[in-house]
Amino acid sequence: MAANAALAADAASAANAASAANSIVPTASPRYVLPMRRSTANLMLLACAAIWGTAFVAQSVAMKTLDPFWFSGLRFLIAAVALAPFAAAERRRAPQPFPRRHVGTVVAICLVMFAASALQQVAMVSATATNAGFLTSLYVLFTPIVGWLLYRDRPRPIVWVGAAIGLSGTWLLGGGLSGFTRGDGMIVLTAVGWAALIVLIGRVVQAAGRPVGLAFVQSLFTGLACVAIAIPTAPIALDAVRDAVWPLLYGGLLSGGLAYTLQALAQRHTRASDAAIVFAAEAPFAAIGGALLLGERLTAAGAIGCILIFGAILLVQLWPDRRGSVIET
Template sequence: MNKKFVSVIASAGLLLTAAIWGFAFVIVKDSLDYIGAVYMIAFRYSIAAIAMGLVFIKKWKLLDARYIRHALLTGVFLFIAYTTQTIGCDFTTAGKNAFLTTNYVILIPILLWIMYKDRPGWYVFVAALLSMTGIGFLALGAGDAVGLNRGDWLTLICSLFFAMHIVWTARYADQGDDTLFLTLLQFVVCAVLGWLSAPFFDGPVPVEGVQNPRVIVSMLYLGLLSTMLCFSLQNLGLKYVGSAISSVFLSFESVFGILFSTIVLHEAFTTRMFFGCLLIFSAVILAENGNKYSV
């Protein structure tokens, strides 16, 4: 098959991934009216783990003590990231939740600097400054309380744990772990942690909410599309397109998030917030691609 054609298809898959993830912020925001945040994570990752476990059933033969250790650490990072993101979405807008989440791109090189003494290029510091300025515009642009609210802070915490999840997953991949199998085990860890902690955060299982057809469709969307399918498309995109271009397409997750939240949820989107989102998006692109311009 023509390499250019494969690259175009993979690029389209990455853009589709960004769109699915962007719409997921709307799904989460809407579903929080019917089901608790942690139960949502439990259902989402149970569906993804079961489906992916069946698709890649032959990979279970790889399971050993090392994979369990690696999956527990990275799975905990992923669980905390999604928990703070999902709870945060209940206290802020879906659009702000989407844009603030993307700060993990800027945090990754900073974490690598702390861990491996690998000082990032000048562009990372410029991206961090752009991002902080953008966050300031978002905090002042909602028209209600001035400053970051509880949901915004939780989302920023979520971006840190997403960065930690990516850094350690990449580290274990470099050590020879099968990325897809490690991802599957991470889904299992998130599902188990979700079921164990949901009663403490959200109370009894929301039987009425779970029986709601709207919630059922939402959980299937989050589990099968936003989690299992998107992770697969992302992995294929990184293989056939390259990390630099892939990051540009995936960064549109935040753009789709604000677009869908404005259209579907009718969330307020002021001019000041637009400039804040533009600065954060520019920071993400610079952090991922600034190495081209460094000397």
């Protein structure tokens, strides 16, 4: 991915980074970004997967009392409020204004985020937490394809092997096509959106920085857009909000605020295709959360699927990378 030198005074450092173009991925200004190992970045992404996987339980519980658009709108507005002071502090510390040439990509991120989040929440009315986690993991396959289509980014060969293993695991975890519902089909469509989001976020934060600001903007836009749809279409009662307060807080503060910030931070230091493999861990976390908290059954085949998914993650993470394991700064 293309590097972006933030200041003229950093020209020498930028030249050194360009000469090391076969290290992982270039980042923004050397003065603003601390080096991070790919393994550390991927551990942060694994934490995101754990939060998002268990968030399927919160989303499923909330659908008993709240309209999908109200839940999505409120959770993302909570996330935006929580992120606002950190985004403001990040802006004050930034060495330069946000590059205008990336504004269009940020707009695309906001639109994709809104569409995928809203569609996923509507799907959770009928899809189980386990199946939602399994089907969402299809972005393991979609992400390298989207990256290649949009930017001609060529993933490492081992990523395709990991994707095949991960998809095999998600197939076992979801029980094949048996019991496939309309909600399941909608979740598959959201997987394409999440794949595009992974690619677009990686492109912006590696070139322009501002990961917290990006998480704030996409959360604010998604929250406002969902509420704008919910107000005229779905009356809301305070009792319904009160009954869903814990799912809202989990979805807003952890799944929205914390996890999306960790994603933006970590994706400055790893490839989008590698990130998609790590995010596949959402499926087993969703299955475990569904089994423990909702009584959804995890079969023997599902357990094998969990093992395969984690195996795929370890394969991509530990496979020797000839292009280096630390961002050059």
